Amino acid sequence: MTVPLSWYLIFATALFSIGFFGVLARRNAIAVLMGVELMLNAVNVNLVAFWRYLTPTDLSGQIFVVFVFAVAAAEAAVGLALMISIYRTRKSINVDELNELKL
Amino acid sequence: MHDYPFVFNLTWLIPLPTALAFFAIIFFTNPKKRLSSNVAIGAVIIAWILSWAVAFAFFLKPELTEHPFDLHVPWLPMGEIAFHMGVAVDAVTAGMLFMVGFVLTMIFIYSSGYMTFPGHLDPKQYPEAAKEGLDPRYSRFFAYISLFATGMLGLVVADNLLMLFIFWEIMGLCSYLLIGFWFDKSYPDPNQITPKQAGLKAFLTTRVGDVLFMMGLIFLFIHAGTLNFQAIFANVEFMEELAAATVTLPVFGAVSWAVLISILIFWGAIGKSAQFPLHVWLPDAMEGPTPVSALIHAATMVSAGVYLIVRMAPLFAASSHGVNGAMTFVAFIGAFTALFAATIGVAQKDIKKVLAYSTISQLGYMFAALGIGAWVAAIIHLLVHAFFKALLFLGSGSVIHGVEHGHHHVHEHGHGHDDEHGHEEYFDPQDMFNMGGLLKRMPITGWTFIAGALSLSAFPFITAGFWSKDEILAHAWDGGHMAVYWTLAIGAFLTAFYTFRQVFLTFFGKPRTEAAEHAPESVRAMTWPLIGLAFFAIFGGFVAVPKSFPVFGKIFSDFMIKLMEMQGEFYPFLHVAPAEFHWTPAIISMTLALSGIVVAWLVYGWKPLEAGQPDPLKRWLGPVYTVLEKKYYFDEFYHLIAVRPTLWLASFFARFDRGVIDRIVNWVGAFGRWLAATLRKWFDEYVIDGAVNGVGLVTTWTGAVVRLIQTGQAQTYLLILLLSVAVLLLLIPLR
Numbered sequence: 001m002t003v004p005l006s007w008y009l010i011f012a013t014a015l016f017s018i019g020f021f022g023v024l025a026r027r028n029a030i031a032v033l034m035g036v037e038l039m040l041n042a043v044n045v046n047l048v049a050f051w052r053y054l055t056p057t058d059l060s061g062q063i064f065v066v067f068v069f070a071v072a073a074a075e076a077a078v079g080l081a082l083m084i085s086i087y088r089t090r091k092s093i094n095v096d097e098l099n100e101l102k103l
Numbered sequence: 104m105h106d107y108p109f110v111f112n113l114t115w116l117i118p119l120p121t122a123l124a125f126f127a128i129i130f131f132t133n134p135k136k137r138l139s140s141n142v143a144i145g146a147v148i149i150a151w152i153l154s155w156a157v158a159f160a161f162f163l164k165p166e167l168t169e170h171p172f173d174l175h176v177p178w179l180p181m182g183e184i185a186f187h188m189g190v191a192v193d194a195v196t197a198g199m200l201f202m203v204g205f206v207l208t209m210i211f212i213y214s215s216g217y218m219t220f221p222g223h224l225d226p227k228q229y230p231e232a233a234k235e236g237l238d239p240r241y242s243r244f245f246a247y248i249s250l251f252a253t254g255m256l257g258l259v260v261a262d263n264l265l266m267l268f269i270f271w272e273i274m275g276l277c278s279y280l281l282i283g284f285w286f287d288k289s290y291p292d293p294n295q296i297t298p299k300q301a302g303l304k305a306f307l308t309t310r311v312g313d314v315l316f317m318m319g320l321i322f323l324f325i326h327a328g329t330l331n332f333q334a335i336f337a338n339v340e341f342m343e344e345l346a347a348a349t350v351t352l353p354v355f356g357a358v359s360w361a362v363l364i365s366i367l368i369f370w371g372a373i374g375k376s377a378q379f380p381l382h383v384w385l386p387d388a389m390e391g392p393t394p395v396s397a398l399i400h401a402a403t404m405v406s407a408g409v410y411l412i413v414r415m416a417p418l419f420a421a422s423s424h425g426v427n428g429a430m431t432f433v434a435f436i437g438a439f440t441a442l443f444a445a446t447i448g449v450a451q452k453d454i455k456k457v458l459a460y461s462t463i464s465q466l467g468y469m470f471a472a473l474g475i476g477a478w479v480a481a482i483i484h485l486l487v488h489a490f491f492k493a494l495l496f497l498g499s500g501s502v503i504h505g506v507e508h509g510h511h512h513v514h515e516h517g518h519g520h521d522d523e524h525g526h527e528e529y530f531d532p533q534d535m536f537n538m539g540g541l542l543k544r545m546p547i548t549g550w551t552f553i554a555g556a557l558s559l560s561a562f563p564f565i566t567a568g569f570w571s572k573d574e575i576l577a578h579a580w581d582g583g584h585m586a587v588y589w590t591l592a593i594g595a596f597l598t599a600f601y602t603f604r605q606v607f608l609t610f611f612g613k614p615r616t617e618a619a620e621h622a623p624e625s626v627r628a629m630t631w632p633l634i635g636l637a638f639f640a641i642f643g644g645f646v647a648v649p650k651s652f653p654v655f656g657k658i659f660s661d662f663m664i665k666l667m668e669m670q671g672e673f674y675p676f677l678h679v680a681p682a683e684f685h686w687t688p689a690i691i692s693m694t695l696a697l698s699g700i701v702v703a704w705l706v707y708g709w710k711p712l713e714a715g716q717p718d719p720l721k722r723w724l725g726p727v728y729t730v731l732e733k734k735y736y737f738d739e740f741y742h743l744i745a746v747r748p749t750l751w752l753a754s755f756f757a758r759f760d761r762g763v764i765d766r767i768v769n770w771v772g773a774f775g776r777w778l779a780a781t782l783r784k785w786f787d788e789y790v791i792d793g794a795v796n797g798v799g800l801v802t803t804w805t806g807a808v809v810r811l812i813q814t815g816q817a818q819t820y821l822l823i824l825l826l827s828v829a830v831l832l833l834l835i836p837l838r
Contacts, residue, residue, distance in 0.1 A: 020825070023821060099814060099815030
């Protein structure tokens with residue numbers, strides 16, 4: 001028995017929602033970044049699933065996933081570097097206190 | 104297409120060098136005085152060479168009179184017709200080019216010597232110019248005369264009336280600028296006209312003639328559809344129609360179009376050639392530097408009026424088919440002016456004013472000749488007169504220059520203590536009663552001047568003036584125009600008299616002032632042109648001796664007469680038959696000319712005047728002399744009928760302006776201010792301010808509300824984003 005496409009999509013939606021919840025609700029900036037990673041990977045699951053079920057002869061889905069990995073890695077690196085720099089100046093990485101955008 | 108000499112194709116270049124010189128001096132060489140004069144002289148010499156090349160090319164092929172050269176290009180297209188810009192060469196043009204090119208060059212060279220630092224300026228004010236010894240506006244003078252030369256050469260080569268009119272006006276402008284050249288000069292006598300006023304007077308007086316001239320041009324253009332000379336005159340049918348068609352004028356009644364147009368055009372010539380009643384400007388134009396008087400007011404510009412009528416002669420002749428109006432008018436004005444101006448010339452003191460009246464008088468001879476149909480004689484007198492009158496003017500300039508120098512010499516060496524008295528007594532270097540005995544001091548000037556004077560007074564056989572003037576008188580007699588003949592003959596007597604009065608007063612006897620005693624001969628730049636012009640003033644007539652004249656007709660050539668006759672034959676309506684020779688008029692005119700000289704000798708030469716002695720004529724003529732001296736009170740008369748009413752009208756309008764117009768304007772202004780104040784109070788305060796403040800307030804409120812959601816926390820923004828997407832998804836129905 002094969003697993004139908006909708007299962008993957010439901011799984012990816014759940015993963016995306018968990019990640020989004022993390023981004024919105026966590027106060028620790030590192031946890032927010034982790035939420036972002038979850039959201040990106042939920043998209044990756046979608047991409048691979050659609051490739052496998054809809055256009056198996058076309059490699060574009062897989063290639064796109066590889067690009068997302070690379071971009072996510074870069075994003076994490078930049079994000080963590082920012083966190084370190086924020087921590088050095090403010091001794092905190094609590095996102096509730098980071099309201100400089102308002103100024 | 105006929106076989107024209109190649110050089111004819113270069114005719115259009117003739118006015119160019121001097122035009123370029125004008126711009127070069129104005130834009131580049133103005134600060135360098137000597138360079139400017141050299142540029143101008145170089146340009147005029149090129150123009151001279153070109154002019155003579157064209158003129159002699161024509162003289163060598165007299166058969167070209169049958170096919171005048173015309174070269175033109177379209178210029179101003181107007182609907183279906185176009186004005187053409189072009190040049191034409193016929194015998195008249197060739198003759199004029201011969202004269203104008205040479206005279207211009209002589210006068211340019213003369214000017215480079217004449218325009219020294221003028222006596223009326225303070226050397227302290229112009230230290231540099233005074234050090235160089237040249238007029239502070241030396242370069243400007245050469246720019247002006249270059250532009251003038253362009254005007255004259257252009258006028259001569261123009262092949263249509265419009266271009267002729269344009270160059271005509273260029274000369275009018277230059278005349279104005281040059282008469283008023285010493286615009287900062289003033290005299291102790293407030294009634295003596297200053298150069299500035301004289302320039303204005305010349306410009307405004309000629310304007311009267313020019314407006315009528317332009318009306319004539321417009322009428323001619325309406326009828327002919329072209330202003331090209333040859334196109335108009337070749338169309339005999341058209342000319343006959345023009346002479347037959349009449350127009351009804353107020354006062355004059357029915358007049359043929361040809362007569363009307365001819366007379367309107369003739370008014371342009373009356374203004375330009377200073378004929379009665381527009382003669383008043385020329386004597387006052389003598390306020391300009393003397394080369395200008397020679398250039399503009401003797402040799403070239405004033406003869407442009409005669410040239411115009413010579414050109415338009417076929418139209419004048421055509422107009423005499425019906426009522427003989429135009430020609431009679433021309434003859435009357437010419438003969439009257441010839442005598443009238445000669446009488447004034449008898450009683451003038453100023454050496455240049457005598458020449459000015461003599462110019463007016465001689466131009467009158469030419470018009471009289473044109474009026475009686477002596478077309479050829481008019482042209483020849485025009486050419487010859489230009490040579491000897493330019494010579495006389497340049498000679499008088501040399502005399503004035505010498506006397507002025509003598510005066511300075513005396514002033515510097517003789518009266519060292521003068522400065523203590525402040526201003527020296529005013530000395531007029533142009534007054535002939537301040538001269539005398541100058542022949543010894545200035546031999547070249549003196550002898551050339553006498554040569555010119557002999558020519559002007561028509562001394563028999565050896566002078567050019569005799570042959571040309573005799574030709575006019577012979578035509579008048581031969582044609583049965585007795586009134587014209589006697590008027591001109593009496594004029595000839597007066598001409599000889601005032602000319603030799605001038606010669607005896609200036610050059611003979613003893614010097615009547617210290618200035619005259621110390622007058623030096625002029626520099627070579629001034630004497631050489633005199634010699635050049637004297638040559639033509641004497642010998643120029645020997646190519647125009649009529650064949651029918653006994654003895655001399657066999658010896659000398661009648662080349663010029665033949666050439667002009669052939670040219671005249673080409674144009675329709677002109678009757679240019681040579682005059683028969685009659686002994687009576689020849690002897691009368693010779694006797695009159697000689698007796699004029701003898702009478703002048705008896706009055707002024709036999710017993711020369713002592714210093715301070717008044718003119719003996721004054722005693723003999725009494726009140727008549729005063730009337731002549733005052734020029735028949737024409738200036739006063741024009742002042743009364745033209746200047747005063749104009750000034751009165753102007754002051755009336757000034758008062759009207761201040762009393763009525765200004766009051767209305769002020770009232771409108773006050774009303775406007777009241778209205779504005781009211782509006783400001785009500786409308787501005789409540790409506791405009793309200794609107795502006797309202798916009799501000801709304802913005803403030805909106806800002807206060809919207810800033811509540813601007814927390815600065817990325818998570819809040821994301822939440823808002825999520826909610827917004829959710830709302831959008833709910834709003835867009837899923838399919």
